[in-house]
Structure formats: C-alpha cells, structure tokens
Amino acid sequence: MKKNQIAFSVVIPLYNKTHYILEALDSVLNQSYPALEVVVIDDGSTDDGVEKISKLNNENIKVFSQKNQGVSAARNMGVEKSIGEYVAFLDADDKWSPHYLAEVEKLIRLFPDAGVYGSNYQCFNKNGLYLPKIRKMDKEVGPYVLPNYFEVCSEGELPFIISSCVIPKKVHEKVGGFPVGESMGEDQDFFFRIALTHQIAYSNRITVFYRSDADNSAMNISIPDQECFYSQRLTRFAHHSFVRAQDKKWLLKCSAAHLIHLASRNIRVGRFDIARRLLMDERCSLKSFKRRYWLANLYVRKLFSFLNYC
Incomplete structure (x- = not known):
C-alpha cells in the first residue's frame, strides 16, 4: 500500500449464491481505488460457490467457513478476520461500479469522524432492468453529512444499504456488531x-x-407477519432519555414505515387480517396518508376477493 492510502477490507457473506458471487467479486477486483483484501465468509453453503472462488487463485481473496449461523454472524466474523481500518460490506448478489471505493475514499477524507460512509444505489432485477427509486431525493448533489438519518429513512427508501456502506472497524466494535439470529432488519x-x-x-x-x-433473499423466502425486532427496539429507544428530543418522533416514524411496509407486502399476497392488524397499530397514525392508502387498498382487495369467491 502507498503511504496514507486508506485500507479497505471488503467483507462478503456467502450462502448459496453461486450464480452471483463471481460477478460481485469481479466488481470488487476492478475498483479504480483498490481494496486491501476481500474476506469471504462461507456461511455453510451447499452449492459450489466456494469452489468457483478458489479457481480464481487470487491471493487477496481470503475465504473462511463456518456452520450456517445467518448473515449477521457471517458479517461479524468477516470484520473479525479483516485487517483494514475500514470495512466495506457487499452482499454476494450485489455489485459495485468501478468507482465505488474511490467515492467512499473521498467521503472519508472530507468527514474523517463519521461513523458510516454511505452511497446511493440502484435496484436491478434478473432481466437486467434497472428499477427507478421512489425515495425522496435529497437537495444536496455533492458529498455531505446527512442532517437526520432517521427522518430520511422514515420518508421513503433507505438512503443506502449494506452493500453501499463502509464502517470504520472501531465503530463496528463499539456498537457491538450485527444482531445475531435475526434474519430480517x-x-x-x-x-x-x-x-x-x-x-x-x-x-x-x-x-x-x-x-x-x-433467489434466497430473506424477504422473498418469507413475508413476516410480525413486526421485526429492530423496529421494536426503535420504539423502545424512542422513549429512552439518551435519545435527543428531535429524534424521538423520527424513530417512531421509522417504526411506522416498517409496519406499513409489512402490511403492504401481506396485502399483496392476500393476508388481509395480518395487514389490518399491522396498520391499526397507533404508530402508523404518524404516517397518516400512507396508512389511509393501504387501508383503502386492503378493503378494495378484500371486496374483490369476496366477489370472486361468490
């Protein structure tokens, strides 16, 4: 490494994603700002993904295996095995543009004390179609510090995802890493x-x-019928004294956004009673327009379902 060059360790959890892993790795290996290492944690895969990686014969790619414990345990193990000061996370079915790490390096130089360095992202599907984002766009066009992360999250899609963020390793250790045993959120x-x-x-x-x-995305495998643990913790945090007063309502709004999202997913698969229970939670009143929209959607779908049955 050159003097003063920022050392990025890339952590990739791998579980039965043989069809995607090489594309993800290729996007890392072709960065204009190179990573120090790539740490792949095989979380008990039963396909040939690890075999494909070994055939690359790349000394900068390190593979560690563990019994299947879930993505949080895999990411935590990846951070533990990494040697870089900064950890970039990439899921095995996602990919980076060639200038991702260069953009993050710029953020680190500008804001050396930040706890997360995040980048905007685009969704795409198996047909190669890039899907439009519906998140409320920020006015700023250059690198900046998010004025209120909770407010942004409560109003639309997340500003960044796990595959578009870099964390100082010391921050991961300080907050205790990812919660093990939770498959969503x-x-x-x-x-x-x-x-x-x-x-x-x-x-x-x-x-x-x-x-x-x-194929094996947690949300695609099973749509939850209960509020996820992280949303429950958000609600508890909102009532703690250590949370700033201006953040309390946004924490509750983030929780409400989660409940409404779960309700919408359940409505689409015809689980109307579950959706109604989620929408009737008092927190959802903090997002009254979306709540009214999905309640109306719920009753229309129930009516059509009844008429089709008759």
Whole structure:
C-alpha cells in the first residue's frame, strides 16, 4: 500500500449464491481505488460457490467457513478476520461500479469522524432492468453529512444499504456488531445504533447496484407477519432519555414505515387480517396518508376477493 492510502477490507457473506458471487467479486477486483483484501465468509453453503472462488487463485481473496449461523454472524466474523481500518460490506448478489471505493475514499477524507460512509444505489432485477427509486431525493448533489438519518429513512427508501456502506472497524466494535439470529432488519438495526451516536457521511452518486430478486433473499423466502425486532427496539429507544428530543418522533416514524411496509407486502399476497392488524397499530397514525392508502387498498382487495369467491 502507498503511504496514507486508506485500507479497505471488503467483507462478503456467502450462502448459496453461486450464480452471483463471481460477478460481485469481479466488481470488487476492478475498483479504480483498490481494496486491501476481500474476506469471504462461507456461511455453510451447499452449492459450489466456494469452489468457483478458489479457481480464481487470487491471493487477496481470503475465504473462511463456518456452520450456517445467518448473515449477521457471517458479517461479524468477516470484520473479525479483516485487517483494514475500514470495512466495506457487499452482499454476494450485489455489485459495485468501478468507482465505488474511490467515492467512499473521498467521503472519508472530507468527514474523517463519521461513523458510516454511505452511497446511493440502484435496484436491478434478473432481466437486467434497472428499477427507478421512489425515495425522496435529497437537495444536496455533492458529498455531505446527512442532517437526520432517521427522518430520511422514515420518508421513503433507505438512503443506502449494506452493500453501499463502509464502517470504520472501531465503530463496528463499539456498537457491538450485527444482531445475531435475526434474519430480517439486522442491517437497519446496525445503522440505527450507529446513527444514534455518530454522523453519517453520504454521497448521492449511484455507485452500487442491488439485486432485488435474488433467489434466497430473506424477504422473498418469507413475508413476516410480525413486526421485526429492530423496529421494536426503535420504539423502545424512542422513549429512552439518551435519545435527543428531535429524534424521538423520527424513530417512531421509522417504526411506522416498517409496519406499513409489512402490511403492504401481506396485502399483496392476500393476508388481509395480518395487514389490518399491522396498520391499526397507533404508530402508523404518524404516517397518516400512507396508512389511509393501504387501508383503502386492503378493503378494495378484500371486496374483490369476496366477489370472486361468490
């Protein structure tokens, strides 16, 4: 490494994503700002993904295996095995543009004390179509510090995802890493805990591509019928004295956004009673327009379902 060059360790959890892993690795190996190492954690895969990696014969790619414990345990192990000062996370079915790490390096130089360095992202599907984002766009066009991470998250899509963020290794250790044993929302829980005590540096430039239809995505395998743990913790945090007064309502709004999102997913698959229960939670009243929209959607779908049955 050159003097003063920022050392990035890239952590990739791998579980049965043989069809995507080489594309993800290729996007890392072709960065204009090179990573120090790539740490792949095989979380008990049963396909030939690890075999494909070994055939690359690249000394900068290190593979460690563990029994299947979930993505949080894999990411935590990856951080533990890494040697770089900064850890970049990439899911095995996502990919980076060639200038992703260069953009993050710029953020680190500008905001050296931030707890997260995040970048904008674009969704794409198996047909190669890039999907439009619906998140409320920020006015700033250059690198900046998010004024209120919770407010941004409560109003639309997340400003960044796990594959488009870099964390100082010391911050990961300080907040205790990812919650083990939780299959959904574990990354959001991690971001929320950091955002409570640290600034978040952000670039609006789209440098990461998120695969929205991966075969073994947790949300595609099973739609939850209960509020996720991270949302429950957000609600508890909102009533703690250590949370700033201006953040309390946004924490509750983030929780409400989660409940409404779960309700919408359940409505689409015809689980109307579950959706109604979620929408009737008092927190959803904080997002009254969306709540009214999905309640109306719920009753229309129930009516059509009844008429079709008759």
